[in-house]
Amino acid sequence: EKVDEEIISLSHADLQKSMENITDLMTQVRVRPYFRRGKPEGLIVSQIQPNSVFSDLGLMNGDILVNVNGNRISSPEEALQLYDGLKSGSEVNIEITRRGQKKKLSHFA
Numbered sequence: 001e002k003v004d005e006e007i008i009s010l011s012h013a014d015l016q017k018s019m020e021n022i023t024d025l026m027t028q029v030r031v032r033p034y035f036r037r038g039k040p041e042g043l044i045v046s047q048i049q050p051n052s053v054f055s056d057l058g059l060m061n062g063d064i065l066v067n068v069n070g071n072r073i074s075s076p077e078e079a080l081q082l083y084d085g086l087k088s089g090s091e092v093n094i095e096i097t098r099r100g101q102k103k104k105l106s107h108f109a
Contacts, residue, residue, distance in 0.1 A: 003095075005104040008058045018053035022083065028052035031076055034064050040074035042066040042097065058105045060098065067095035 018025065029052065034044040042064040048054045059065075065073050069092060073079055092107045 003102045003104050005106060006058055007106050008056075010056060010107055014056070015053065016087070018056075025053065025083075029054045029059075031065075031079060033075060042073055043076065043079055057094065057107060059094075059096070062098070064097040065094065066097055066102075067093075069093055 028049040029045055030047040031043050031045055033040050034042050044062065044064050045054065045059055046061045048059060048061055065079065067073060068079075071078065094105045094107070096103050096105065
């Protein structure tokens with residue numbers, strides 16, 4: 001199965017600045033668990049604010065976060081792994097499902 005991959009380069013400084021305030025960060029997106037056939041399949045994102053770190057990450061409303069750096073994401077708590085990964089400034093790989101298609105977003109800071 002072919003997975004569409006998109007490489008996104010982010011400024012580490014911009015990223016660090018957006019990561020400083022998690023409360024502010026949470027106003028930029030709405031995240032809720034996504035279930036398919038009664039099983040958690042990831043987190044669906046909506047209400048992404050333009051020019052937020054989430055739009056910079058290449059995410060779009062309706063995307064389902066499935067995996068971050070090889071770790072399955074099925075609860076908002078697990079989404080904090082994404083936050084930690086971004087904060088540490090290392091490479092971050094996000095796997096999403098967009099309109100039924102698997103997509104991989106690779107980020108380098």
